[in-house]
Every structure is written in C-alpha cells, then in structure tokens.
Amino acid sequence: MTPIANTLNPLSPTKQLDLIFILSLGYIVFLTRSLFLQNYGETMINYDSYTYFYTAVSSVQNHNFSLSPFILFLAGLYNLAGLYNLAGLYNLSGSYSSSDLTDVIQFVRYASIISSIHLIVFFYLIARKMFKHVISFMGTLLASFTTLFVIYSVNLHNDVFALSFGFTALYFSIMPRRILRVVLSGICIVIAGLTRPDTYVIFIVPFVIGLSYYIKQKINKNFYLLAGILLIVLIIIPFIALQSYYLTVTRFNPIEKITLFLTYDNIKLVWEKSVQVTQDDTVDKLFLSGIVIGMSFLVYNIMRRRQLLRQLNYKFSQPYIVAIYLILVFFLNILNLTTYHIPYSIVNDTIVMSNKITLRYLIGSQILLVYGFTYALSLLTKPSYYYLRDKPMETKEK
Amino acid sequence: MSAQKKYIPYVVIGVFLVIFMYYAWASAVDYSQDQSTMMQSYGFATYWLSANLNKDDIAILPSADVFWAIDPNLVNRTESYKTVWNSSNIILRANTTESEILKVREDLRNTIHNDKRIKYLVFDWNDPRAVNLFEDKRCESLDIVLKEVKRFSFITPINQWKNRIIICEVQNKTK
Numbered sequence: 001m002t003p004i005a006n007t008l009n010p011l012s013p014t015k016q017l018d019l020i021f022i023l024s025l026g027y028i029v030f031l032t033r034s035l036f037l038q039n040y041g042e043t044m045i046n047y048d049s050y051t052y053f054y055t056a057v058s059s060v061q062n063h064n065f066s067l068s069p070f071i072l073f074l075a076g077l078y079n080l081a082g083l084y085n086l087a088g089l090y091n092l093s094g095s096y097s098s099s100d101l102t103d104v105i106q107f108v109r110y111a112s113i114i115s116s117i118h119l120i121v122f123f124y125l126i127a128r129k130m131f132k133h134v135i136s137f138m139g140t141l142l143a144s145f146t147t148l149f150v151i152y153s154v155n156l157h158n159d160v161f162a163l164s165f166g167f168t169a170l171y172f173s174i175m176p177r178r179i180l181r182v183v184l185s186g187i188c189i190v191i192a193g194l195t196r197p198d199t200y201v202i203f204i205v206p207f208v209i210g211l212s213y214y215i216k217q218k219i220n221k222n223f224y225l226l227a228g229i230l231l232i233v234l235i236i237i238p239f240i241a242l243q244s245y246y247l248t249v250t251r252f253n254p255i256e257k258i259t260l261f262l263t264y265d266n267i268k269l270v271w272e273k274s275v276q277v278t279q280d281d282t283v284d285k286l287f288l289s290g291i292v293i294g295m296s297f298l299v300y301n302i303m304r305r306r307q308l309l310r311q312l313n314y315k316f317s318q319p320y321i322v323a324i325y326l327i328l329v330f331f332l333n334i335l336n337l338t339t340y341h342i343p344y345s346i347v348n349d350t351i352v353m354s355n356k357i358t359l360r361y362l363i364g365s366q367i368l369l370v371y372g373f374t375y376a377l378s379l380l381t382k383p384s385y386y387y388l389r390d391k392p393m394e395t396k397e398k
Numbered sequence: 399m400s401a402q403k404k405y406i407p408y409v410v411i412g413v414f415l416v417i418f419m420y421y422a423w424a425s426a427v428d429y430s431q432d433q434s435t436m437m438q439s440y441g442f443a444t445y446w447l448s449a450n451l452n453k454d455d456i457a458i459l460p461s462a463d464v465f466w467a468i469d470p471n472l473v474n475r476t477e478s479y480k481t482v483w484n485s486s487n488i489i490l491r492a493n494t495t496e497s498e499i500l501k502v503r504e505d506l507r508n509t510i511h512n513d514k515r516i517k518y519l520v521f522d523w524n525d526p527r528a529v530n531l532f533e534d535k536r537c538e539s540l541d542i543v544l545k546e547v548k549r550f551s552f553i554t555p556i557n558q559w560k561n562r563i564i565i566c567e568v569q570n571k572t573k
Contacts, residue, residue: 036426043441045433047524050467057470101470138411145419150426251491278421279428286414346493359429380407 018128021137025124026117029144029153033113037106037154044105046360049156053105069165070158070195073115077108109154112161116153119164120144122171123367129174129322130371131378139374146277146370148363159363162199165192166364169203170325173210175318182214197242198340202332202364204234206325258339260351266338273357274334274365291369294376298323330368337361432554436561437464439550443520443563444468446548450518451475457518457565458482458506460525479527482506490527499530506531507541510568517568519544523561537566545569 011019044050056074059066066072081104123143127136143149152160165188172185189207193200212227239254252260275288341361343354444465451457455475459465462478483490486505488498510516519540521528537544544566551562 032423036430040427040430041434043434043437045430045437047461047464050461051463054463054467054470057467102468105467134408135411138415142415142418145422147422147425147429150422151430278418279425280421283418283421287418344492346491349493351492377411380411 014133017133018124021133021140022121022124025120025137025140025144028141029117029120030113032144032150033116033153034110036150037109037113041109041151041154044109044155045151046155046157048158052158053108053156057101068158068195069191070161073161074108074112074156077111078104080111081107105156109156112156113153115161115164116144116149119149119160119167119367122164122167123370126167126171126174126322126326127371127374130319131374132381135374135378135381138377139370142373143367143370146363146366147279148359148366152360152363157360158195159360162192162196163364163367165189165195166199166203166329170206170329173206174321174325176210176214177217179214182211185210193238197238198336199364200238201235202329202336205231205328205332208234209321209325254340258335261339261342261344261353262335263338263353265355266342266353267334269342269355269357270334270337270362270365273359274362274369277366277369287369287373290376291372294372294374294379297379298375326368326371330365333365333368337365428556432556432559435552435554436559439552439561439563440464440522441468442550443548443565444472446550446565447476447518447520448472452517454515455517456513456515457520458516459520460522460528460563479525479531482509482531483527485509490530494530503531503540510541510543518547519566519568520563521566522563535564537564540566543569 044053052071052074055066056071056078058064059071060075060078066075120140120143124136124140127139130136131139149160169185169188169192172181172188176182176185185207189200189203192203208227208230212223212230215221215226216223243253275291276284277287278284337357341357343356343358345352345354440461445468447457447465448469448471451472453475457472457476459472459476459478462476462480465476466473482505483502486502488494488502510519519537521532521535523529531540533539537546546564547567548565549562550564551560553560
C-alpha cells in the first residue's frame with residue numbers, strides 16, 4: 001500500500017472488519033431495544049427504576065450532587081431531555097407536568113440504550129481476544145438477545161450500566177502495556193463499583209492481575225507478590241469503608257454472609273436460573289449443552305497441552321488470559337449472587353432461605369455464560385481432528 | 399476443506415442464532431407484558447390521587463418513589479410507609495416480630511385519628527411496610543374509620559396473576 005493509500009485508509013483490514021461488526025452490533029442493539037420499548041415496554045417494570053429516576057430528577061431540581069454514577073448519568077439524560085425541548089426537538093411544556101414527565105421518562109429510556117451498546121461493544125472486543133470475527137460477532141449477537149438483557153436495557157436500572165463499565169475495566173486489564181489502559185481500567189472499575197458495589201467485587205480480580213502485570217513490566221518485581229498485596233489493599237479498604245453501609249441493609253457482615261449463605265442449594269438455584277436464558281426448555285437445554293461441550297473441550301485442550309501451570313504465569317497468551325479472567329469473573333459472580341442476593345427471613349432464630357432470586361441479578365451471569373457457548377460455536381468451525389491431533393489445521397491440510 | 403463444507407458450520411450456527419433470538423425475544427415480550435400490567439396499576443393510582451387529593455390533604459403511599467416518579471407534584475402531599483415505621487422507631491428486618499408490627503399499626507391508627515390532614519391510605523402487594531399493616535388486605539383491618547374508595551385490579555396476561563392497589567379513605571373527618 002502506498003503512503004497516500006495508508007493515510008486514506010489508516011485501519012488494517014482486520015480492524016475495518018471489527019469496525020463494521022461493532023457498528024452493526026450497535027445498530028442492532030439500538031434497533032431491537034427501540035422496537036421493544038415502543039411495542040412492549042411502555043411501562044417501566046421495576047420499582048427501583050422509578051426510584052433511580054425520581055432521585056435523578058430530585059438531584060437536578062435541588063442541585064444535589066449524587067455519588068452514584070448511574071444517577072449522574074440519568075440526571076444528564078434528564079437535562080438532555082430539557083435541551084431537546086428547548087431546541088424544539090421534543091415537545092414538552094415549560095415546567096414538566098405529570099404527562100410531560102412520562103414523556104421525559106420515555107426519552108431517558110431511549111437515550112439509556114447507549115449503556116447496552118457500550119456493554120455489547122466491549123463484549124465483542126473481549127470476544128475478539130479469543131475468537132475470530134464472525135464467531136465473535138455471532139456470540140455477541142446472541143448475548144445481545146438474552147432475555148433479561150433485552151428487558152433491562154430499556155428499564156432505568158443500574159445493572160446494565162454497572163456491567164458495561166465492569167466489562168470495559170476487564171477489557172483494559174488484559175495484559176496492559178500502556179499506562180493509559182491501566183488508568184482507563186481503574187476509572188471504569190471505580191465507576192462500576194460506585195454504581196453497584198458487587199460489580200467492584202466481581203471485576204476487581206482481573207483489574208488487579210492487569211495492574212500487577214503492568215507494574216511487573218515496569219519494575220520487574222514478583223508478579224504474585226504484587227498481585228497479592230494489591231488484592232488485599234483493594235479488597236480490605238472497601239470492606240472497611242462499607243461496614244456502615246452493610247449494617248444499614250443487613251445484620252450480617254460480608255464474611256459472615258459467605259459462611260451462612262454459600263450452600264449447595266443456593267448455588268444450585270443460582271446456576272439453574274442462570275442457564276434459563278429463555279422460557280423454552282429445549283432452547284435452554286441446547287444452550288446449556290453448548291456450554292458443557294465448550295467447557296469440556298476447553299479443559300481437554302488445556303490439559304492436552306499441559307500448559308495450565310505455565311498459563312498461570314504471566315507470560316501466557318491473551319486468549320488464555322481472557323479465558324481465565326472470564327472464568328474468575330463468572331465464579332465470583334456466582335459467589336456474589338449466592339451469598340448476597342438470596343432473600344431470607346428469620347423464624348425462631350433460624351434463617352429460612354426463600355429459594356428464589358430476583359431475575360435482574362442474573363444478567364451478568366447469563367452474558368458471561370454466552371462466552372462459554374461462543375467457545376462451543378467456535379469449535380464447530382474447526383474440524384474435530386484439530387483437537388484430536390496436536391497439529392494445526394493448516395499443517396494437516398497441506 | 400471445500401468452500402461449501404467450510405460454510406456449513408456457520409449456517410448451523412446461524413440457524414441456532416435465529417431460533418435462540420426468536421425464543422429469547424418472545425420470553426422478553428411475555429415477561430415485560432406481565433410486569434408492565436402490574437406497574438400500570440401504579441400509574442392509574444397516581445393519576446387518581448393527583449385528581450382527588452386536595453392541596454392540604456395527605457396520602458400515605460406504598461412504594462412511594464413509583465408515585466413520585468410518575469407525578470412529582472405528589473411529593474408535598476404524600477408520605478411513605480417508611481416514614482410511618484421510622485416514626486415508630488422500628489426497622490423492618492428479616493426477624494421483625496409481630497409485637498413490633500402491632501406497635502407500628504397502633505401508632506399509625508393514632509396518627510390517622512390525630513392528624514386531620516391524612517385523607518387516604520394506599521396499599522399494594524409489594525411494599526412489606528404497607529402489606530404488614532393491612533392484615534387481611536382490607537382497609538377496615540387497620541381501622542374502622544378507613545373505607546375502600548378505589549381499587550385498581552389487574553390480571554397479568556401471560557401468568558394470569560391477580561392483584562390490586564387499594565385506596566382507603568379516612569371517614570368522618572371534621573376539619
């Protein structure tokens with residue numbers, strides 16, 4: 001390619017393809033959510049959504065500053081609705097009446113689809129670290145259609161918002177070599193954590209590994225020592241800081257909750273609900289089978305290469321790092337759901353678990369499971385002998 | 399591998415994707431329609447209160463943020479059940495006892511009788527602070543001066559789940 005052509009076409013064909021897929025995914029997500037909102041989602045379905053919206057409106061009207069990034073986000077969108085109104089792009093009266101406010105809620109709900117696009121873009125970028133373009137695209141498309149994700153994309157709840165920043169933090173934590181990536185990852189983990197403290201707990205481990213990797217590159221200290229120190233500091237500080245918060249919502253401290261609630265029944269409940277991605281049993285079973293097959297092959301592949309222990313060192317490849325990150329995040333998420341999100345009552349000094357879980361908590365685990373399923377899809381596109389013989393496909397074909 | 403064989407896996411994946419997207423979308427629609435039906439009842443109750451609550455009247459609301467988000471003008475004319483519990487110095491927890499609930503109920507009765515501004519008490523099926531106070535889901539179960547004046551019932555279209563929001567009026571108030 002000539003220098004002039006290079007200037008005109010700065011992106012490599014691979015990146016051009018990525019850009020096309022990302023734009024397509026963004027468009028698909030916006031289109032599907034808009035259609036959903038227009039036809040089936042006229043009323044917000046979650047109590048908390050109204051609370052968040054009301055808090056955002058109050059913070060704008062009373063000039064209060066909220067520490068929650070999600071409330072700030074909603075307040076920004078609320079102001080945007082006002083600007084649109086001033087510009088004549090949106091028809092509202094001077095001071096919002098009740099019916100006007102319903103319109104404002106609808107406007108804010110449309111605008112909040114940006115969070116879902118954000119999440120899906122980073123889902124794709126993370127998938128790209130492990131899979132080829134088409135498989136990443138198909139996996140992301142599948143993730144974008146998971147039932148709970150579709151529903152909560154258009155209801156003003158903080159789950160999708162927090163997850164989008166969690167996934168962004170994870171993406172920038174993948175073997176960072178530049179300080180900018182570490183800083184971006186740090187900012188995103190803080191935003192995710194301030195939005196939902198449990199998101200911080202889930203995504204902090206990849207962040208610590210990424211940060212330790214970066215520091216190791218710069219000062220050449222022991223990676224495990226750095227990771228251990230950072231993990232302790234970054235978990236103990238919030239643990240102490242959040243004590244007062246915990247005491248207001250529950251009688252148990254976080255450690256006590258793990259010992260009491262991490263039971264087989266609770267884990268089983270969370271797992272069963274996580275793999276219920278639709279209301280159709282056959283589709284759910286196909287999805288689950290895909291994950292099981294994918295994970296079996298992944299374990300087989302790792303064991304066959306006997307690189308597991310070496311992979312745990314910091315010299316391993318990006319796809320393995322990403323796979324380990326995702327597995328860690330998934331298990332931390334299951335731990336978090338099992339421990340902190342199962343409702344309970346206390347009868348005669350005995351804890352009675354309710355054997356149910358609020359569905360929206362499962363958005364993260366369902367999206368993470370799609371990576372496992374995507375891995376199974378990627379296996380379909382390679383001939384099976386590639387896994388049975390230790391030879392790359394191209395060599396065999398030659 | 400021939401070009402045709404190369405594309406077969408992608409076709410299989412594409413077919414699965416279409417099936418998955420169809421069922422996931424259908425599940426989302428069903429779930430949303432059921433939940434929307436439930437939440438619409440709050441909208442109807444809010445509009446009714448906005449129309450019927452006079453300037454100096456007060457209504458006590460369950461899930462108050464929902465009402466306030468739909469009509470912020472109600473904020474100055476309504477209280478949440480959380481305020482009622484707070485004024486009794488009782489926090490609703492997993493092991494809140496029956497005697498604690500009785501105390502809140504008694505305090506609320508006294509408030510209704512003493513505060514002439516309180517005109518409506520609303521209760522739903524969701525807010526435990528309200529549900530716990532209305533034993534058999536009737537206005538009279540809290541106090542005989544309460545009478546049901548409006549009911550917003552619904553049946554969810556998919557699961558056929560029934561419930562309602564009830565508005566109780568405080569009777570025989572002389573201002």
